[in-house]
Every structure is written in structure tokens, then in C-alpha cells.
Amino acid sequence: MSHQFHDRIRALERRADERAESLDPDPPDEERALELLREGVGPTVSLYCEARTGDTWARFGESEFDRLEATLNRWLELYAACYGVDLDGEFSIRTAAELLVDTHDVRDVATVLTGVPDR
Template sequence: MPDREYGDRIRALRRQYREDRQAFDPPEDPPASDRAMSLCREGLGPTVMVYVDARANDWGVRFSESEFDALHETLNGYLELYAACYGVDIHADVTVREAAELLLDTHNVRDVAAMLTGVPARHGENGTNA
């Protein structure tokens, strides 16, 4: 895939994230685990996979600074929305490489989101520390 096609995918993912963020209303009675999983499958996973695809299939691909910025915004934004589904407010600052390595290790985007956010808490599914 030429570099331009990756750029187009990245821009489309960021547009979708911004639409999802704009439309997002935190759940009134968290957790909303089905909603969190949907954000993982439809947003977080595809965002990480752009990076994985580029690194696994096209080593010559070089992302521009603006493309990395878009990936960073989209990845971290989806992690924040994911956590909000559990009633947890976080400020995510994860690199796409870190998320990609976890995805390759776990093969499960929900596990990636849980490890990167700490949500839900390991001892419970409700996202609290109690």
C-alpha cells in the first residue's frame, strides 16, 4: 500500500474518532462494557492496525509528523472514551507503537485497552477500585 493510502486511512480514522467523541455521552449507569467493546472494535483496533499493517507489510512506509499526530490523537481519544464507558476519567498518552506491540502480544483489542487504561480494575468489572 503506498504511503498516501495509509495517510488516507489515518485521516478517515481521525474524522471518525472526532465524530464519535462529539456524539459520545457518558453512560448514566456505568459500566457500559458492550459500548466499550464497540469502541475497541470500530475505533481503537483499526487505528492500531494501520500502524501494524505499515510496519508488517511495508517497511518503507514513513509516516509524516501530522500522520503520527493524528494516530496519537485517535488512539488516545478512543482509550479515553473506552475508560469513560466504565465511569473512569483518564488522560491517555500512549504511543501507537506501544499499543501495536500489545496487540501483537495479546491478539485482543479489549485486552490492549484494559492494559493501557487500567480499566476495568483487575479485581472487578465495574471500573472502580473498591
């Protein structure tokens, strides 16, 4: 795995940890949820898509893949918390990437995966 992706995964992990420490989910806040999508879910899924397409196709090591998927789940848990939903995410980064390719909308990806908000 190139350092380019390794470093970006680490940065996304750190940002998710920082946001988790400062997140106050009460009261529920849709604008904060959308910010988390832009700041974390979108970049995490995009990193996976970037690594798996075109000339940059890269194979993640097991550790990097697990960290990337755990980071996606952390961001989705924070997103759900903004709607007052406690979530223990076990979502596939590949499924998230496929949804993003199909929908071109990170909010749709989060909603389909988490069921939040309930529409």
C-alpha cells in the first residue's frame, strides 16, 4: 500500500476520533450530520474508490482495509448520532463505494446503509 493511502487513512481516522470526542448529539442536528458526511463519510468512500479505479488501482493490505472500513463505520456512527440514533456500524466499504457510484450522493449512501434518517 502506498504511503499516499496509508497517510490519508490515518488522517481520516484521527479526524473521526476528534469529532467523536467533541460531538454532542443532543439535540439532533441535521446540519451537523451533513457536515460529517462531507468531512468524513464522503472522503473515506472516495479514497476507496480512488484506490480501486483507473491507473491507481491499489490493493489494500488487510490492516489498511480493516482500518479504512472501521473508519467508515465510525463516521457513519457519528452521522447517525446526529439524528439521535445509537448505531454499531458494520458496513462494507465496498458496498458504500458501489452505492456512491450508483447514486453520486453521499447522503443517499449514508441513508441506505444506516436507515437514518427514517424517511
